[in-house]
Amino acid sequence: MSEPAGATVPQVPLWRRPRARGLFYQVLLCVVVGALAWAIAGNVSENLARAKIASGFGFWNVTAGFDISQTLISYSAQASTYGRAFWVGLLNTLLVAVLGIVLATILGFVIGIGRLSQNWLVAKLAGGYVELIRNIPLLLQLLFWYNAVLKALPEIRESIALPGGGYLNNRGLFLPDPHVAGGGTVGLALLAGIVAAIGFGALHDKLGSLGRGAPRAITTVLLILVPPAVAAAVVGVSVAFEFPEMGRFNIRGGLEVLPEFVALLLGLSIYTAAFIAEAVRAGLLAVPKGQTEAASALGLRRGAALRLVIVPQALRVIIPPLTNQYLNLTKNSSLAVAIGYPDLVQIFTGTVLNNTGQAVEVVVITMAVYLSLSLATSALMNWYNAWITPAER
């Protein structure tokens, strides 16, 4: 044996190696969790079968047979399936959640910054808003908005005629519906322009400046306006409005905004904005006072100091709680069921569940949807947070 000493690995038994042991327990845990899930699923399906309760996902392709008051995609009671009703509900949920997030963010930032204002009245008003709104249960607020919206507006036969051919009454807001020929191309071009403008703005911020040749405001406007203008010139666009008309009972035609939708959107935005305002205030206060002083020493006005120095640093503190509020808003939108807005929960875990009787499948699907929405939102916000974090030097 001429092997150098120390080259041989001491023969440790497999079960005493930390790595192997760790792996073993991990696998064991996975197997146990898997077995448990399997047992639960088997148990559920066996018990459902024994109780003669229908199971499986066959109901997905069965004709729904009920009407829905707001549909973003084509839907009819006689021709559409429960699966289609699910998508209608999901889109309605997404619509109110996305618009709610946008409104709540704008309102929340305004209130949050307002709370730190040096103007006594503005600060107190913003403080009062936060204390009032976040201490009243959301459900009560929704009922308040719904009944306030419904009762304050006139009956259909006394509709308020809006300039431009619209109507407002307690059945909702009815607006002329623009049917744009060739609108798709222009819309795509507009979208491309906006994306380009956002990209430009981001680069501009990140790099400080793109040399001398690209002033921010003008470039942004041009980037947004030029592509659709070019597209319109090439394709040719004509706009025809479909005007709402007063029928025997209701207003037919046009673009209809349901009062249920307005109440839910208002309620969710106003409620969540109070929490966002607090997150914003906390974020702004977390930036050391020295930063403000340094900014003013450099000659920046308060607005500019806020935009260029304070907010970028505050965002790092604001984003995580802001994400929470976005998730809350999305989940809270399921309270729509109380005021008759046809969201996912109302349609799917309401009518579809009741008509099919398949509680397990329907509830599992709904939970999976909310889980996916939440995880997607949070992933997006984490990515954004990482992206805006200023480079540490």
Next chain:
Amino acid sequence: MKPVFVALLAACAALATGASATAATLDNIKARGSLNCGANGQLPGFGMPDAQGIWTGFDVELCRALAAAVFNDPQKVKFVALTAKDRFTALQAGDVDVLIRNTTWTLSRDTQLGLNATAINYFDGQGFIVRKSLKLNSALELNDAAVCVQQGTTTELNLSDYFRANKMRLKSVTFATLDESLKAYDTGRCDAYTTDASQLYGVRLKLAKPEDHVVLPEIVSKEPFSSFVRHGDDQWFDIVRWSLFAMLNAEEFGITKANVDEQAKSDNPEIKRLLGSEGNFGEQLGLTKDWVIRIVKGVGNYGEVFERTIGQGTALKITRGQNALWTKGGLQYAPPVR
């Protein structure tokens, strides 16, 4: 690690074998000392707590009749208020022993939900209520109307069917509970409110100005109301079914709350069998010999319950109509006790 693993395995085993032994519903009720009855909670005349919190109504009395048959005490009922959309899940999950809540008997409810309808306790049909100021004479004039409706009901489905069949355009607005959908109609969100005809009279009383509203003449569907029980317990199914038949038979033979003791001495063999002085029909059901006496003493016969809760003497003033006994030109017919 080891104890945890063992516990998990035990849990698996328990899950795999557990829940296979479903105890008889009747035994559970007796052990609990009260009947859990799924009721409406918002519907005048059928199921609603009054100002003192005492439950009243036609469906409620049928629950009490069951409690009377089991415990000889019609008050041993715990009422659980259920919305239309939650009612079946509550029964499936065992939260209630029986669902007596103006629920229409349909094929899919018999086959898909793991439930069984026991017998028709009320024959109904769907109608519409509208404002008098609209000056409507028929539901066929409702083209383009906005209609408020309660979610998860056969009403919701019939509404779509009716408008579709008559080539009318519909804007339905649905809510989870009766009160919400009715309030929306009352505030003018909808032109019409639709539900079963029996309810229209009751809910009309809940409107701000009942006299401003009128029920349209059309009955657009068949709505046979039945009690529902879980699939798989035939004994309890029989008890729920026959407690209704007992009340119908009692009415047919003129046995009332007031004269039941006297009738128990009757020589009529049919009455003797019904009231338990001949045969052991009560025992066959798992109850006592005097089960019908208990029911009639507790709540009265079918006709008495009808008149007391929804009949001419009440605010609803519903006539017997199809719900009269077969001997009086109606549809209510109970098989014989023998």
